[in-house]
Amino acid sequence: MAIERTFSIIKPDATARNLTGAINALIEQSGLRIIAQRRVRITRAQAETFYAVHRARPFFGELVDFMISGPVVVQVLEGENAIAKYRDIMGATDPAKAAAGTIRKVHANSIGENSVHGSDAADTAANEIASFLPETTSSAKASCGGVRGFGASQPALRACRLIGY
Ligand code: CMP
Numbered sequence: 633m634a635i636e637r638t639f640s641i642i643k644p645d646a647t648a649r650n651l652t653g654a655i656n657a658l659i660e661q662s663g664l665r666i667i668a669q670r671r672v673r674i675t676r677a678q679a680e681t682f683y684a685v686h687r688a689r690p691f692f693g694e695l696v697d698f699m700i701s702g703p704v705v706v707q708v709l710e711g712e713n714a715i716a717k718y719r720d721i722m723g724a725t726d727p728a729k730a731a732a733g734t735i736r737k738v739h740a741n742s743i744g745e746n747s748v749h750g751s752d753a754a755d756t757a758a759n760e761i762a763s764f765l766p767e768t769t770s771s772a773k774a775s776c777g778g779v780r781g782f783g784a785s786q787p788a789l790r791a792c793r794l795i796g797y
Pocket of ligand 1: 686691694695725743744745746748749750
């Protein structure tokens with residue numbers, strides 16, 4: 633089984649109820665490692681792009697409004713089979729249909745306010761990580777390797793140290 637990375641969002645309904653730590657505990661108990669995370673407010677444009685595949689669905693406007701209604705925590709999770717494993721521990725999109733013990737069964741309010749998002753495939757995981765936590769990608773790592781060369785600017789060196797490269 634391959635070591636993979638997946639992208640996660642702890643959504644506004646969960647941050648509003650102070651559930652970041654409880655959700656992170658479930659993630660870590662599953663064996664997945666949280667290798668990066670940041671609490672942010674996403675913009676309407678970011679939310680519309682992120683959920684563009686759902687643009688024609690009747691709930692699209694409501695979904696975008698909800699995702700910008702409060703802070704979210706964007707995360708990179710790493711582990712064996714991380715994409716499928718995270719979808720397993722999130723549970724079904726509708727918490728009423730989610731299996732016992734899953735994040736959505738335990739914490740989600742409704743199908744719309746369902747506490748977490750996880751990538752559904754390797755290509756979407758890579759795109760979502762590059763959009764929200766680009767400093768974790770191999771291209772960021774490579775450019776920091778270059779920055780360390782003689783004559784690099786202090787701000788560039790500081791930025792690379794801050795992200796652990
Ligand atoms: P997520 O995994 O982030 O991907 C798409 C999101 O659309 C999904 O979680 C839900 O939050 C939301 N969604 C899906 N179906 C509905 C629905 N019927 N009504 C409202 N929101 C929905």
